[in-house]
Structures are given as C-alpha cells and as structure tokens.
Amino acid sequence: MSAIGTEQGGVHNEAVARRMQEKLEDNARLRREGGLLRDYQAARWDEPIAMELGRPGERGVIPPQATDVAAEVPEAAELLPRELRRSAPPALPEISQPQLVRHFTRLSEMCLGVDVTVDIGEGTCTMKYSPKVNELLARSPKMSELHPDQPEETLQGILEICYRMSRILCEISGLDEFSFQPPGGSAAVYGFAAIARAYHHERGDDVRDEVVTTIFSHPCDGACPATAGYKVVTVMPDENGYADLEALKAVLSERTAAIMITNPEDTGIFNPRIREYTDAAHAAGALCFCDQANLNGILGLTRAREAGFDACQFNLHKTFGSPHGCKGPATGALGVSSKLAPYLPAPHLVALADERAPGGLRYHLDYDCPQAIGKLRAFLGNLAVVLRAYAWTMSLGARGLREVAEVAVINNNYLEAQLREIRGIGYPYAPGVRRLDQVRYSFGELKEDTGFGTTDMRTGFCDFGVQTWFMSHHPWIVPEPFTPEPCETYSKEDIDYWAAAMKTTSDDAYESPQHFAAAPHNQSCHRIRTWERLDDPREWAVTWRAYRRKHGAARATDEE
Amino acid sequence: MNDTGFIHPYIPNSVPAVRQEMLREIGLTDVEEILAEIPANLRVPGLLSLPEPLLSEYDLRRHVQSLLDRNVSSAECLNFLGGGCWSHFVPALCDEITARGEFLTAYSGSNYSDLGKHQARFEYNSLMAELLDYDVVVEPGYDWGTAAGFALRMAARLTGRREVLVPENMGAERRSIIAELCEPEYVAGHIAITEVACDRANGRLDLADLASKSSAATAAVYFENPGYLGQLEPGAAEICRLARDAGAVSIAGVDPISLGVVAPPGSYRADIAVGDLQPLGIHMAAGTGLSGFMAFRDEEPYLAECPFAIYTILETTVAGEHTFGELLSGRTSYGVRDQAPDWVGTQTGLWAICAGVYLASLGPQGMREVGETIVRRAHYAARRLAELPGVSLPLGDGFFKEFPVCFDDTGKSVAEVNEALLARGIFGGRNLSVGYPQLGQSALYCVTEVHTRGDIDRLVDTLAEVLS
Structure with a gap:
C-alpha cells in the first residue's frame, strides 16, 4: 500500500481525466487572455490600529445624558461605593464618526466573506449563501428588540417560528424533539454528552464513563464529551477510510455511555454499514449520537433515525443558511428521540390548543422539566439564527432541500474530477467509492516533491482572490490535508475558477518556488515574519497595551 | 431525479441543463449513480413531508414577517x-458594521485573506483590555454564564483543586450553566460548588463566610460586580485578596457598560474577568445578542488552560506592517481533540467586532x-x-x-x-x-x-x- 495521501481512491476514468486536464489548461490563464483567473489585488489599506487613531477630545458618538434627572439625584460618583469608583478613565481612543466609519469599512474590505468571493475551501463548515431577505427579517425590530424574558404572550411570533422549525427538523432527522438552546455546534455535542450522563445515571448505571468516537468525526465529538467528564476512546479508520467496525466492537463495553460520530465523516465517504455500528453500540447499552453539523450532502436523502441514532445536531449556521458571522452567533439544533426528550434543557417549548390563538395554537415555555440537564446558556438560545434558518427552509421546501443535496453532491464530484488532475494532490481511501459533499485531499505528494505543504498552498492560493481553507483537520492522518466543500451556492464557473486557481498554485509551487515561497503577493498584507511570537510568552501580544509594553511604540503616534 | 425542473435562486446549478452538463463532463448521466453510495434501506422514499415552499421572495418575507408581527417588542412596550x-442604546455604526457582508459571511479565513477581521478582533481585544485593565482578552464565548463556567474549569486545572466558591444569590440560570460545566457529583471530574452567604441587607458577599470557607482545597472564588440582583461589591479587592491567600483563582463577573465609572476588575486584582458583551451595542434579539467575554493576566499557564482562541499581533516582511495569528493553537480542541482544555468552536465572533466598534465610538x-x-x-x-x-x-x-x-x-x-x-x-x-x-x-x-x-x-x- 502506498502512503496515505498519495494513493488515489475514488473512481477513476481515463476519458474524464483527459477532459479535465484540458479544462484546467484552458481555465488557468488570466481572464483577459481567455482563461478564468482574475488579475486580483486585495484591498490593502495599511490601516492603523484603532488605538492609533483620533485626537484627544474627539467624539464618535454621544450617549444619552442624565440631565433630565440631574436635579433629583446626586452625581454618579456619589451613588457608587467609594471603593469602586474608577480612578482613571480607560485609555480608549477618541475618534470622530466619519473617521470611525471609514476605519471599520476599510477593515471589512480586507475580509473575504461568502458575499465577496468563492469560499469552497472551508469544507466541513458548509460556507453557503446567506439570503439577504433573511437578514432584513432578523433586523426587524419585532426580532431585534425582543427581551428573551418577556411575557410569553408577547413572544408568540418567535415561539411559533421555533415550534415550526423544530417540526421541520424532526421530519428531516426522523427524531422527535429539538432544542435550540445550544449556541453552537459544539455546544450541542456537549449537550448530548450531558444528556447521556443524566440518562445513564437515572437508570442507576454510573459505570459508563467512556464515549467512543472516530478520528474522522469532528474534533468536538472528542473534546465535548471529555468536558462532560468522559474518557474518550477514538477508533481509527480501516484501509478504506471507514471507522473500523471490528475496532469499534472491540472497544464497546458496559463502560460505553455513547458513540458520537459523524457520517459521512470528514473524508466525505458515506458509511453504508452505519446501521451495524449503531446496532453494535445499542447492543452494548450505549446511546448513539450523529454529529450532523454539516448535513448538506444527505439533506432529505437519509436520516439519523433510520441509521439507528438516538440523537443528532444540525448547525443552523452551516446547512441552514444562517451566516457564520466571523464565527458566531450560531445554533446547534439538538434533536433527540422521545426517550431522551425529557432530558433536553429547560424550558421545553410546547404548543397548546387555544381557540383564541391564531391557528388554534398557543406556544408555551414549560419550565417544569424535572429530568432536564442544566442550562447550556442563558434563556432560549440564539433565536435570530433559528429565524433565518426557518426562512431559508421555507424558501426551499422538500424539493428544494433535495435539490440542495443533489447539487452539492454533483458539485463535489465535478470539482474532484478536476482536482485529481492537479499535480501533488492525493485522494486517499476507498477506490471505487464516490464521495458525497466533500473530500479530504492531501498535499502529501506535493510536500514530498516541493517541500511545500498545505499551509503554504493555502497562502499562495488566496492570491487568486479565493478564500483560504479551514485547517482544523488534526491529527493529520491524511498528511497535509485540505477539505473543499463546493456546496449548492457555487456555480459551475465558480468551481472551475477554484480548480484553476488550485492548478496555478500547484504549478507555482513546482515551477516558481522562490515566488511561491514569498506569497502572498496580492493580499491585504505581506508574509508573516515573526512566527516565533505564536509560542513565546515574552513576544506574543494579544492587546495593543501588551504590544507597547513588549515591543515598544514602534508605530504609535502618541508617546505619552 | 436528473431533471427536477426546480430552479432556485440560491442554487445556480439547479438549472437542469447545467446539472446535466456537469454530470456528463464527469462521465455520469444521473446523480443517482453517486447517491447509490447510500444504501437503499437508508434512503428517504420520495420527498420529505414539509410545508410548501414560498419561492417568491415577497411571499416569503410576508409570511415570516407576519409571524414576527405577533411579537410585541421592547420597542413597543x-x-x-x-x-x-x-435594553441599551445601539449606535448606528454598530448596526452598519455588523451588517457588512464581508464580516457577516466570513468564517475562519487566514491572516492574509481575512486581515480586516483579524484586525477588528485585535482591536476588540485591545479596547476591552483598557476597559477591564488586563493584558489578555480572548475570543468571546457564548454568554456570561458559560464564560464563568469555563473560567472555573480553568481555575480547577490551574490549581489542581476541585472546589469552587460562588455567591449564594447568583442568578439561577447562570448557576445552572456553571453546575453543568462543573459536572455532577457522580462523575469523577466533579468540581464541588460551595455557596458563600450574602448579606440579606445589601446583597453583598459575606466576607467572614468567604474567609471561613476558602481553604487549600479552593480552586476559585467567583463573585459578581454587579451581582445578579444588581448590587455592586465594594469588597471586591478583599475577596480577591482572600482568594489569593488561599492559593485560589479569583474570578470577577462584571458588566462592561459600568466600567466607565466603576473600577475595572484588573484594578482590584481579579485573576480572571468574565461577563457579557451584549450591553456594548448589541441588540437583545431574544437573547441572540449575548456574548461571554474573558480576560486575564498575561501569564502563560492562563493562556495554556484557556479553551478559546487567542490571537497576537505579528509583523510582516514589510517593516511597520502588521498582521495577526492564533497563538498556542496546537492546544485547542481543533488541534488535540479530547486532550484539549475543553472545547473551542463557533462562538460569538461578530459580537466581538460589534463591541469593538462600540468602545471605539464611545x-x-x-x-x-x-x-x-x-x-x-x-x-x-x-x-x-x-x-x-x-x-x-x-x-x-x-x-x-x-x-x-x-x-x-x-x-x-x-x-x-x-x-x-x-x-x-x-x-x-x-x-x-x-x-x-x-x-x-x-x-x-x-x-x-x-x-x-x-x-x-x-x-x-x-x-x-x-x-x-
């Protein structure tokens, strides 16, 4: 067997390979020369840090003043305990509004969101289009100005949206109840681990102190149960890239509280024998959790219940179109079967018959949930994320969701056909098996050939105006990994562009190593020089004040 | 279903001819040739049973807005x-910047391709550092309660102790979040939570009770300033001193919007400060605006035990030019899965940017x-x-x-x-x-x-x- 990462898995077809080679050659020229690649230059503003802007006395915005009560109450200082009066004002900058708007607008221009460019690289995270109409809805004062603790009768609209969305997710998953309280995918994974803990304890079974996951499941499937107190056992892949079923069976025991796995795993390979895994876990008395942070390739095609899972989670900010927002706010919708439903965190949302209510239903938050685990965060969760996800789903319906999955799968296989013709890229595991929505590729061969790995490629690649890729694929079982996910958002031309940029980046790594090693050339800043600062407490500077303390005021305009 | 005839504005390749062209180019005729990887017995027969879609954007907006209109908001009452x-004042600039698609739809792009996001985040760190009086501010977590819970777990790891002291009158929700993160008593990793009495007359922590309960077993003393019931804590410095004397970590929960007039937690030497960013220019949105910040001293063990991402300013090959990078990134759950200090994930990145805009504005x-x-x-x-x-x-x-x-x-x-x-x-x-x-x-x-x-x-x- 060749080394992982250089072997070629999947389905190979000579005729397709030739066609794709020609396509790549055609596309990997500048647009003005008949190809696809743009002569891209990122915004580069050389923008000062906010702490360097403005002059003493300038005002950005003036808050409400207490002049209307000044006659009735003393100065603020006299109302505060003497020990707690702030002695010196915080050293914040003083910047007028036009300069502030300009500053933050410029920063935003040096940021490649999905609204700006093709973001196929951050696979496992499903970077898709977030519809503008959903943003307008989320910004409605009827949403943005709600206090989460308002009387129930004043929240009927958003509660109905949550109720409807939970019914939709029950149909998509086959499970019975959902909670929107987890404020992120990992929080939902942790929530399930806490449920497993409570469930077994209530049955008098405190022996189960292990959770089993697989190495190609998301990192949080190991990390979150560890926080919940579990010893985590990680099953490695067999030679085809599947989590090894025999290895799984060997580690299941009366100590196994749950298996927590992803399918398809981060390799993009759907495990067709998944039911044998869940059956084996159930036979050992364990619960089964499917991490469905990214559901895009199987949306409406196959469900957690039929695969034997007791619970799952959907990241509404991935599959369901709510924006990522530079990492949050987010929602990990946590779904469970009826036997686990009493353990969902309080409050539980229920619909009660009420003939006076619109549609005959009144929505009620039930706090009387004696078996519920503790809260996963305050109040009800990030309901504006649920609102956006509901609008996204209602725009598509059952046919649309099916179309999302089918196009995601077609897009991925179309991209794969091109990427496998690019020098230095490996396609490990499972010959003869097609991937669904994403593929874990390897630059292992490129690294051997050129000395450049996935981090270098990531940097050279963004010179073409495409977003870089996500790097959380540790440990690197697949050497020098990357995992593109060309979801339904991307057009055929978007994918062609991405592949052409990849071909050119690879060609540069092989043929122009000096130029390549100095990348980026067209980005918002130049190459990092002080890498050692990432690991040196004397050098790192997390804030401007720490920077000035450790490195002097090299660029500071104000030396006070 | 190789020709669904269902063309959707969000899905460019839903055009049947394009689908077919792409399949043909890769030697296939039908998507089912790929979907066959899913065994038939696991396939959903036909379509899911879902409400009819609202394909027209106008119809969709009207439907969802009509549901929202059943709410009565805090703008009306x-x-x-x-x-x-x-309820706090939200400057227009906060809305303007958080609505920028470049930020709103970005995720984890690199130091180069997302320079502006990294700089906005560094500015948030820097501005909060001045407000709180610390040298380290990390990526914010989900909300005040979870930030406090993770800080308590950090303290347990830093001290090797498994008991924490909290005020008896802290809010029930925050208490519930913390209790869950401290693990139940039947789990080996359990961190015991002991309540410190509060003065019935003013809600402040009973310092005598705190002194009697803090010991060589105490990992952390957590207190709030202001507390859930709104009272400020004039004994803050004394609480931190008692914790320090016991070899415990002091953790202060504070309201950032108070800190223009109230002493910052760094000044009374709390080891870790936590709280919620929502007052700093973030709409309530039924709780969507919550964001739990965390700050502490610039000491390596604190950074090493912190679960969240931490970024440092870096220099580039061009003199005087900055960029930013994640420090000690190998320690997080992205790097070492279950061996990490708890987990890092998608938290509240947009609200960090928003709070930075707010502080720079005010x-x-x-x-x-x-x-x-x-x-x-x-x-x-x-x-x-x-x-x-x-x-x-x-x-x-x-x-x-x-x-x-x-x-x-x-x-x-x-x-x-x-x-x-x-x-x-x-x-x-x-x-x-x-x-x-x-x-x-x-x-x-x-x-x-x-x-x-x-x-x-x-x-x-x-x-x-x-x-x-």
Missing part, C-alpha cells in the same frame, strides 16, 4: 426586564457618560418607586442598573402587578419570588440610559394606579 439581557468620555447616565437614572427610578405606598427596596442603594423592588406591603403579587403593567404597555421587572423567596414578592427592575425621566415617571405613575 416600555421594558424594565434585565437579568442577563438588557471613547473614554462616552463610557463615563453612559455609566453616569445609567447610575443616575436607575437611582432616580429606585427613589421614585420607593415613594409608592407599600413598595420598598430590599437591598437598598449601592447598585448599578438593576435592583429588586418589593411589593410585599402592597397586597399584590409580582405576577398581578406585571399583568396589570403589561395591559398598560409596560414590561415589569423579572419576578424574583420563585428563585429568591427571602425577598418576598420582589421583581428585578433594570433601568438604563435608554429610559428617560419621562419613561420612569410613566412607570411610577402606572404603578401608582395599579397598586391603588
């Missing part, structure tokens, strides 16, 4: 609810003014309310923006009062009679810079009418 999410003078306005308006409200017959302030003065109001001697329950207020367009304070029986029929009122004197007078006049 006069809101005095707080207790973990608060500056030192604005932060002082907003703090002064809140303290004075809140005290004005408290004094006026206490003049009402039968209404009292069980914890007296010494609060920032929230305070319990007791209706015991009015003959009315909080539920009755709040129902009558709601009928008159006012959200009364949160009912404390369940979680805090010692306060009788009390409600937690929140008054901030958004409440004018006219608003407060309206509340008082309405209450006078309701209680008569």
